[in-house]
Amino acid sequence: MSPDWAPATALDRRGFLKLGAGSAAAFTLLGASVQLAGCSQQATPAAAGFRWLTAADLPFARLLVAGVAGSALPADPAVADAALEEGVRRIDICLDALGAPAQKEVRKLFDLLQWGPFRRFAGGVAKPWSEATAADMQALLANFSASRLGLLNGAFRALAKIGSIVFWSQPVAYPLARYPGPPAWAVAALNA
Amino acid sequence: MAINDLYTDGLAKGWKIRDASTLTRDETLEADVVIVGSGAGGGTAAEILSAAGLSVLMLEEGALYTSRDFKALDEFSSYSKLYQEAAGRATSDGAIPILQGRAVGGTTLVNWTTSIRTPAQTLEYWTRDFGLKSSASDDMAPWFAKMEERLGVAPWAAEPNANNAVLRDGCEKLGLHWKTIPRNVRGCWNLGYCGVGCPVNAKQSMLVTTIPAALDRGMTLVHHARADRLQFAGGRVNGLTVHALDADTRHPTGITLNVRARHYVLAGGAINTPALLLRSKAPDPHQRIGQRTCVHPVNASLAVFERQIDGFHGAPQSIYSDHFLWPEDGGIGYKLEVPPLQPMLASSVLARYGDALAQDMAQLPNTNVLIALMRDGFHEQSAGGRVRIDDAGQPVFDYDVHEPLWNALRHAFVQMAEIQFAAGAKSVRPAHIDAEPCANMDEARAAIAALPMRKHRTGLVTAHLMGGCAMGEDRQRCVIDSRGRHHETENLSIFDGSMFPSSIGANPQLTIYGFVSRNATALAEALAPAAKAAA
Structure with a gap:
């Protein structure tokens, strides 16, 4: 998939910004552009060892965890790597569990995020995800969050939520939230 | 044991x-x-x-x-197994996440026991x-x-946890109605993990x-x-x-x-x-099937206190206020309650990322959250949403938020901040993409008045499906x-x-x-x- 290989009818920045805020039709329209551009992964099988994420989704998913975790990501590279890997595994579990209608919407969003013109114009990230950094992901989240388009605000919320859930649910993150875990006396009593 | x-x-x-x-x-x-x-x-x-x-x-x-599966008191494994769509269910546009149970026992397995x-x-x-x-x-x-x-329903007899005490104390100071919540528990250990399955029956x-x-x-x-x-x-x-x-x-x-x-x-x-x-x-x-589906749209206000709140421990809901539930002008009212604050659930509603999220999370033990549950479906312009099916027969839930509901949500942001400051909060932030922490009520009032009340910018959630x-x-x-x-x-x-x-x-x-x-x-x-x- 070449990020620049899009038909002449693909939406340019101006065309994109004209789309109505918060309209589900906009995703459908953009989804159609992605399909025209040959980028849709609607029928792509999951990556080996995963239930729902495709091989092309994996670098994006890993950066999403890193970008949302930010400075909370452990300094030790091995520990950080394990947290990112577990985060991606958890994203896969969450997305696989969505109902089919929601999965279709997430698939459209993930496909769009792989598509160069959208990633550049809407997200401000020129590099493909395999070459991007956590800072690039944060730039995308900032652009989506600040956008006047409800559609992108919605994408921001969805991405921030899933990144938060899969990182802050991990015991490795508990100390940073000064969360002691369940009361130790109860855990001891329950497992006695 | x-x-x-x-x-x-x-x-x-x-x-x-x-x-x-x-x-x-x-x-x-x-x-x-x-x-x-x-x-x-x-x-x-x-x-x-x-x-x-x-x-x-x-x-x-x-x-x-069953109870043996809940001993870990682990958020991720419970939310991904016990909730509809692994707790990822939402309205069709994603603007209102929906917490709804999906296991033997349904939502009663994971609700917060308020009766x-x-x-x-x-x-x-x-x-x-x-x-x-x-x-x-x-x-x-x-x-x-x-x-x-x-079902053993009785007003919670123990002291509310500090998270709920904020609602009680703030209302008390301001002379607002508040009450102790009746809970359906027998021999409760007061752990605070009702949302992930009760490990002690x-x-x-x-x-x-x-x-x-x-x-x-x-x-x-x-x-x-x-x-x-x-x-x-x-x-x-x-x-x-x-x-x-x-x-x-x-x-x-x-x-x-x-x-x-x-x-x-x-x-x-x-x-x-x-x-x-x-x-x-x-x-x-x-x-009529699928019409008028209501959700009590919920918004939230986050407050940071000097004192320890530890909202992750203790009965999750023990105090409520109905002071604003039935406004005299007949408009849309709301109920005030408190959610539990384990890290995964708390992080999921903050709509932040990176360092800003890390800073919020570092304050978790000092954070109180109030929630306002809008009474939807009582007015012409708040007739709930609509459940329909897609081509494959799968449910899709459309829900629009109209002006009177936005007004009530904005009103609730102000009142929740007021209660939190009255209870001693040092800063309050509405759960909204455009909101920053406010140090006092004057700042909060001005900030809330300026917030764009729109889907996705305003944080909304629900755990109540009705109609x-x-x-x-x-x-x-x-x-x-x-x-x-x-x-x-x-x-x-x-x-x-x-x-x-x-x-x-x-x-x-x-x-x-x-x-x-x-x-x-x-x-x-x-x-x-x-x-x-x-x-």
Whole structure:
């Protein structure tokens, strides 16, 4: 998939910004552009060892965890790597569990995020995800969050939520939230 | 300390529980009554119908998890297993995330135990506008009392945790109404993990009360079993097709169960029940199925205190305020409560990332959150949303937020901040993409007045699904009658949150228990003599 290989009818920045805020039709329209551009992964099988994420989704998913975790990501590279890997595994579990209608919407969003013109114009990230950094992901989240388009605000919320859930649910993150875990006396009593 | 696992003991004494994922061939199952769903409505009906001597078959699409599965008190594993769509369910545009249970016990397995009777005003509204019969406060009181007794409902006698105390103390300082929440618990350890499954069988969910009672009476429970379609003919239902789901409960195995019953009870909740009816092309002369689905849209206010709050520990909800529930101008009101604050749930509503999120999370033990639950469905411009099905028959839930609802949400942001500052907060931030922490009420008022109240910018969430199969004698507006019987189909009842003509203005579980206990008793009386004669 070449990020620049899009038909002449693909939406340019101006065309994109004209789309109505918060309209589900906009995703459908953009989804159609992605399909025209040959980028849709609607029928792509999951990556080996995963239930729902495709091989092309994996670098994006890993950066999403890193970008949302930010400075909370452990300094030790091995520990950080394990947290990112577990985060991606958890994203896969969450997305696989969505109902089919929601999965279709997430698939459209993930496909769009792989598509160069959208990633550049809407997200401000020129590099493909395999070459991007956590800072690039944060730039995308900032652009989506600040956008006047409800559609992108919605994408921001969805991405921030899933990144938060899969990182802050991990015991490795508990100390940073000064969360002691369940009361130790109860855990001891329950497992006695 | 060993906690008895009711289901290990029950299976030993012969309970009939089947896991449909393990079935290798199609089967036909017969019963006097089949109940689709095992939550507040299904569980309550199961106990009453089986006690009347009827043979009952209960179907649940989720899995069976019991107290032994909840000992880890781990957020991720529980939210991903015990909730619809792994807690990722939402309105079709994603603007309102939905927390709804999906396992044996339904949402009662994971709710926060708040057990409040239906407000009298709500019952009056349903009576007046929808022709609901014999359902005034006095009519319902004995049914609420019966279920309160059954489920150990009593005002929380221990000191509220500091998170709830903020609501109490703030209201007290400002002279606002507040009350202690009645909870359905017996021998509660005050841990705070109701949302991830009670590890000590203290929460009196359907899993540990009515379902075991029905199993003792010979009920058959089949889990991993998703109701696909009802067959309608000649004003009756004459069959139900059920798909077995795989071990993960995500995909059909290809095995089909054909269910035949004298009577069919739907109790799959306010999204799945209307979707099943729509998929089955149920008679719907006035196009009411799936309409007026209400959610108590919830917004939240985050406050940071000098003192320790530790909102992750202790009974999650023990104080509420109805001060703003019924405004004098007749507008949309709201109930004030508090959510539990374990890190995953807390982080999921912050809508932040990177360093800003890390800073928020570092303050978790000093953070209090108040939530406001909007009373939707009482006004013309707040008529709830609509459940429909997509081409594949899957539920899709559209919900629009109109101006009066936005105004009420903005009003709630101000009042929640006021309460938090009154209780000693050093800063308050509305859960909104554009909000920053405010150091005092003047700042907060100005900031809240300027917030763009729009979907996705304003943080919204719900855990309450109500409506879609409204109950009342007005056949133009209602799908079922006052006894929960389908208006067009004689052997079909709806016993779950979808029966309500609007939102309730209180956490739904006790309203479901009360109405279903009454309506299932009436159904048992109608069916049982014949069952006994046939026996």
